[in-house]
Amino acid sequence: MLKRFFIAFIFGIFLGILISVIIFRSLLICPICKYEPVSLSEDQALPLTDQQYFYTVNNLLLSANKSVHIIMFEIKYYPDYPESNENRILEALIEVKRRGVDVKIVTDEYLTDHETFNYLKSNGLDIKFDSPNRTTHSKIIIIDGKVVVVGSTNWSYYAIDKNREVNVIIYSEHVAQQFEKYFEEVWQNL
Incomplete structure (x- = not known):
């Protein structure tokens, strides 16, 4: 039980960091930039x-x-x-x-x-x-x-x-x- 809790806790931290990076990537790359990052996929x-x-x-x-x-x-x-x-x-x-x-x-x-x-x-x-x-x-x-x-x-x-x-x-x-x-x-x- 403690092992599952620990794994879920670590997974939650990892998921939180990943979401933060995705949402705030422009701030992480360039906190003073006034332009937004652009995907060139299309x-x-x-x-x-x-x-x-x-x-x-x-x-x-x-x-x-x-x-x-x-x-x-x-x-x-x-x-x-x-x-x-x-x-x-x-x-x-x-x-x-x-x-x-x-x-x-x-x-x-x-x-x-x-x-x-x-x-x-x-x-x-x-x-x-x-x-x-x-x-x-x-x-x-x-x-x-x-x-x-x-x-x-x-x-x-x-x-x-x-x-x-x-x-x-x-x-x-x-x-x-x-x-x-x-x-x-x-x-x-x-």
Whole structure:
């Protein structure tokens, strides 16, 4: 009898811990996080490495119908190399903006020069430098509130054409909305 009670007691403790972990897993993983964990069982995540980035991101940008919201540490425009992959990405943004897509960009003033900033601004893009007392090191692209590209690739020659880079494309409206919330917080505070 005592043995059964002891086994039931231990099982109850184990079950209680398991339920607590399941219910409060987001608090256990990140007690200060303001975003909820997401199961990707019905959604898709696709790794994107090295030079796959340009072709995939360029096509995703050109497919945008509603919005393209970007936070990017480094963006470079190369006036002497109009056909460069980096310039082609910027041209894709300009094209979708002309089609009526809401394009907003936050970048860091440290590595994104004023020539690039002014080029994008003069072509109608909404672009802001992040606060000078913050480093914007994020690399996030949110397309139509449904697709997110997040990873290590900046929009510069070395990052797009030479470096080993890794990113992930997440096809999930729920995940995209959480990134959108973050983007709006950053955008509104500038």
